[in-house]
Amino acid sequence: MDFSLTDEQQMIREAARQFADSELKPAAAELDKTGNRELLLGKLKQLAELGFMGINIDPDFGGTGAGTLAFSLAITELARGCASTATTTSVTNMVAEVIQAVGSDEHKNKYLPKLCSGEYAAGSFCLTEPGSGSDAAAMRTRALKEGDEYVLNGSKLFISSAEFAGIFVVWAVTDPDAPKGKGISCFLVEAGTPGLVIGRAEEKMGQKASVTNEVAFDNCRIPAANLLGEENKGFRIAAGELAGGRIGIGSLALGIGLEALDCARAYLQEREQFGKPLAHFQGLQWQLADRYTEMEAARLLLMQAAWQKDNGMPFGPAASMAKLFATEKANEACYVALQMHGGVGYTREYPLERMARDVRITTIYEGTSEIQRLIIARHLLDGVH
Numbered sequence: 001m002d003f004s005l006t007d008e009q010q011m012i013r014e015a016a017r018q019f020a021d022s023e024l025k026p027a028a029a030e031l032d033k034t035g036n037r038e039l040l041l042g043k044l045k046q047l048a049e050l051g052f053m054g055i056n057i058d059p060d061f062g063g064t065g066a067g068t069l070a071f072s073l074a075i076t077e078l079a080r081g082c083a084s085t086a087t088t089t090s091v092t093n094m095v096a097e098v099i100q101a102v103g104s105d106e107h108k109n110k111y112l113p114k115l116c117s118g119e120y121a122a123g124s125f126c127l128t129e130p131g132s133g134s135d136a137a138a139m140r141t142r143a144l145k146e147g148d149e150y151v152l153n154g155s156k157l158f159i160s161s162a163e164f165a166g167i168f169v170v171w172a173v174t175d176p177d178a179p180k181g182k183g184i185s186c187f188l189v190e191a192g193t194p195g196l197v198i199g200r201a202e203e204k205m206g207q208k209a210s211v212t213n214e215v216a217f218d219n220c221r222i223p224a225a226n227l228l229g230e231e232n233k234g235f236r237i238a239a240g241e242l243a244g245g246r247i248g249i250g251s252l253a254l255g256i257g258l259e260a261l262d263c264a265r266a267y268l269q270e271r272e273q274f275g276k277p278l279a280h281f282q283g284l285q286w287q288l289a290d291r292y293t294e295m296e297a298a299r300l301l302l303m304q305a306a307w308q309k310d311n312g313m314p315f316g317p318a319a320s321m322a323k324l325f326a327t328e329k330a331n332e333a334c335y336v337a338l339q340m341h342g343g344v345g346y347t348r349e350y351p352l353e354r355m356a357r358d359v360r361i362t363t364i365y366e367g368t369s370e371i372q373r374l375i376i377a378r379h380l381l382d383g384v385h
C-alpha cells in the first residue's frame, strides 16, 4: 500500500500546521478561559478564507475539493492548536457534506458557497434530543406537512455552534407509525426562521470555546423544498454522514494526543530529577514509545477509513474502528503526558490540563465508544443484534 501523500494533501497539511502554530496555539488558552466569541469567529472566518470549511466540497460550490484524507490531515493539525476551533471546523465540514451528498442543485448552489466562504460562520447538525442520544432513531421531534410547508415541533440537545450557525441540518419524524428509523426525514432550516429557538449554552468540562446549545422548534415553518433527500429516508443520511464525521473526530483526537505527547517529550528532556533529565528513566521512555506507537496506529486507521471513503468503498466499520481507537488512545496519551509533567501538568501554566479536558469528549460525541463497538460488532456478526 502506498502511504505517500499527494502534493495537494501535503500542502493542505502544511497550511493547517502553519495556521495552528501562528493563529491557534497563541489563542487557545484565552479561548478556553474566556470563550471569547469574537476571537473564535475571527479564526473561523480565516479558516474559511483558507479553504478549510469545505475541504471535501466540490470547487463548483466554493469548496476545496481535496477529499477526505486531506480533511483528516487538516483537522489533526488544527486540533494541535485548538480543539474548540477544530471541532467547529469539523462539524461545519460535515454539515456541508450532508448538503453535497443529498441536497438538490438548488440547495447546493444556495448553501454550500455560504458555508465554504465563511459567510455562514458555521453549520449545525441537529440529531440528538433530550430523550435520544445513542438511540438517535428514538427521536420525537415532529415534522408535519401542511400544504407546501413542513411544521417542526420538538427539541434538540447538545447542538454544536447553534448560536452562530447559518444553516441547520435537522432530523425529525415524518411518519410516527413507521417502524423505528423508517419514518424520519432530514431538513434544512435557515438561522432566523421564526420558531427556531436557540437555547442556553452548556457549561462544559472542555472545548469551552466551541458552543453547545439546546435548540427548540416551536411551530417552525419551513418550505417543503427544504426536505433533504426523500421523505422518511432521512435516518440513513444521518448514519452515513456520521460515519464521515467520525473520521473528523478521530483525526481531531489524534491531533490533541500528539500535541500532548510532543509537550511531554520536550519536558522529559528539560526537567531533571535524581541528578539527570527525566528522559533518562526507562520507565518513562517506554511509556512515551508505547503512546507514540498507538498514535501512529490511529493515524493509519484514520488514513485507511479516509482512503476507503475517497474511493467510494464502504467505510462505516473502518471509520468506527478509527474513531474508537484514536479517541480512546488519545485520552490515554493526554493522561500520560500530563502525568509526565508532574504537578505543573495540573496547572494552567502548561497546556496539558486543557488538552486532558478537551480530549475527553471525543469518546462521547458523534457516537460513544460503546456505540462504535456496537457498529463494529454488527459488521463482524452479520445478523446478530
Ligand SMILES: Cc1cc2nc3c(=O)[nH]c(=O)nc-3n(C[C@H](O)[C@H](O)[C@H](O)COP(=O)(O)OP(=O)(O)OC[C@H]3O[C@@H](n4cnc5c(N)ncnc54)[C@H](O)[C@@H]3O)c2cc1C
Pocket: 091, 124, 125, 126, 127, 128, 132, 133, 134, 135, 157, 158, 159, 160, 161, 204, 212, 361, 364, 365, 366, 367, 368, 369, 370, 371, 374
Ligand atoms: C460537547 C458536545 C457536542 C455535541 N454536539 C452534537 C451536535 O452537534 N449534534 C448532535 O446531534 N449531537 C451532539 N452531541 C450529542 C452527542 O452525540 C451525544 O451526547 C452522544 O451521542 C451520546 O448520547 P447521550 O449523551 O444521550 O448518552 P446516552 O445515549 O444516554 O448514553 C449514556 C451511556 O450509555 C452508553 N450506552 C448507550 N447505549 C448503549 C448500548 N446499546 N450498549 C452499550 N452502552 C450503551 C453510552 O455509550 C454512554 O456511555 C454533542 C454532545 C456534546 C457533549
